[in-house]
Amino acid sequence: MKEWKNVWILAEVAQDKISPTAYELLTAGRSLADALGEKLCAVLLGHDVKKFAQDLLDHGADAVYVCDDVSLQHYVDDVYAKTLNGMIQAYKPNKFLLPATNLGRSLSAKTAIFAGTGLTADATEVMINPSDGQMHATRPTFGGNLMATITCARTRPEMCSLRPMSYPKAACVPGKKGEVIEFAFDAEKYTSLAKFLQFIKSEGEGLDLSETDVIVAGGRGLGKAEGFDLLYKLAERLGGAVAASRAPVDNGWIEYRRQIGLTGRTIKPKLYIACGISGQIQHMAGCSGADVIVAINKDPNAPIMKMAHYAVEGDLYEVIPAILETLEK
Ligand SMILES: Cc1cc2nc3c(=O)[nH]c(=O)nc-3n(C[C@H](O)[C@H](O)[C@H](O)COP(=O)(O)OP(=O)(O)OC[C@H]3O[C@@H](n4cnc5c(N)ncnc54)[C@H](O)[C@@H]3O)c2cc1C
The missing domain is CATH 3.40.50.1220 (TPP-binding domain)
Known part of the structure; x- marks a missing residue:
């Protein structure tokens, strides 16, 4: 367990923009990282996404892991999940927060399976238990009548998808320094049974x-x-x-x-x-x-x-x- 260090957040990129959930996850992740005395790291996956690394450092990340490859241009969940698992096995994060968006819900579940670890889906609050350093992820259950706090005691990373708008966005302090670590895409390993054909915008998209x-x-x-x-x-x-x-x-x-x-x-x-x-x-x-x-x-x-x-x-x-x-x- 001691090998697994640092708090990761997935910075989702949609339509060539960082999704606002990334800044919310940086706020939640910062509270976990500070409680553990570990680093807060953001993860970028996609094509032409390295350019967003400085923005994530400016919003509080201590380091950014990037896998930038043309094969990741379009979201295909098994390719993304296998790549993310490759990064997890290489760098061994302790906690990993993803957004509970359409993409994040699908990707977090698949990645947790590849990584052989537990996932609390759709949480609204996360904190560190000071006595054992475990993440406590809280989510509504039984139709919202109860709040359940879920832990993942035996495997790492402890993963959680967090509902958008559960945390405020992290403030921007331009010019913050931090490491940007590039992870090579392995086309032989990160394969898919699915093939991306076309992206079709749903009617009326833009309503936010x-x-x-x-x-x-x-x-x-x-x-x-x-x-x-x-x-x-x-x-x-x-x-x-x-x-x-x-x-x-x-x-x-x-x-x-x-x-x-x-x-x-x-x-x-x-x-x-x-x-x-x-x-x-x-x-x-x-x-x-x-x-x-x-x-x-x-x-x-x-x-x-x-x-x-x-x-x-x-x-x-x-x-x-x-x-x-x-x-x-
Ligand atoms: C697991 C689970 C998940 C759920 N998720 C959601 C969810 O995400 N979102 C959600 O909304 N619900 C959700 N529900 C359903 C939820 O329990 C309620 O059934 C639903 O919110 C009721 O919708 P409503 O308030 O529009 O209807 P009603 O409860 O029927 O209320 C209608 C209201 O309109 C008032 N009214 C009637 N006519 C007028 C009028 N002319 N002028 C002014 N007032 C009038 C009535 O007095 C009444 O208070 C979920 C339920 C479950 C079990």
Whole structure:
């Protein structure tokens, strides 16, 4: 066990940009590295990605491991997982954090299998147990009703995928010095049964709820898909975006990528307006980090009316037009 040292984070690169989750993982990783008295290292995988190493040093990494090869230009999960495992076996990290994004969820599971180690998936908090140096990764379980703390006692690295928005982004201090270690891609070893054919952007891509300050969300209380038209009007007037609870997504009124909650997105906007949403724990798991929550609900006893900073009792089909009218004035 003593051979395994340092805390690694995976810096995901998407569309030739470092994903914001990398900076969140640097914050979480820094707290682990400081508690252990070890180094914080970032990992870059892809093609033409070495150029991002200095940015990761500027955001707090002590060192950056890079595997930069044209074979990694497109994400193919077994190639990436085998490469990552090659790096793990070569450098033996103690803890390894990956983002619980679509890519990170798939890659972390496959890599943990290749590395023969344990993974806590979709955690929201990580810390070091001072008595034995083990990582305690906490994640919601039983539909969000309980928080489970999971450890990986017998194998290394202890791996964890962390939900986006669980930690603030690390601050940037330009010009920080650190080592950049290059790892050679081995085309004979890092093979795949799959073949990359084409990247197809999903329609409406570009919607990034995590970067939006104002979110207007609708629930089952809208009663119909067309109810969202009113929410789009309010969101547009406030310069925000539209989201939903799970009920309208299950009903097919709106796309899944707008779902907020335990099995949807976690967001931290400045203002969250929940319209016709009751505020079940699985929904609140995704939005309780908002600076201000406004609930519009007919039922004064709905759970969200107690959790919101401002609870507006009334029919959303009367309250929202009244808000729009006031905004027009
Ligand atoms: C494992 C698991 C994971 C889950 N993950 C998620 C998740 O990620 N996200 C999520 O949202 N849910 C999730 N759920 C479902 C969750 O438990 C709730 O069922 C869901 O959030 C309810 O959605 P809602 O609040 O829109 O509907 P409801 O609970 O039916 O609430 C509708 C509300 O609208 C109000 N209303 C009705 N008409 C009007 C009107 N005209 N004007 C104003 N108010 C009105 C009602 O008073 C009521 O409070 C999950 C559940 C499980 C078991």
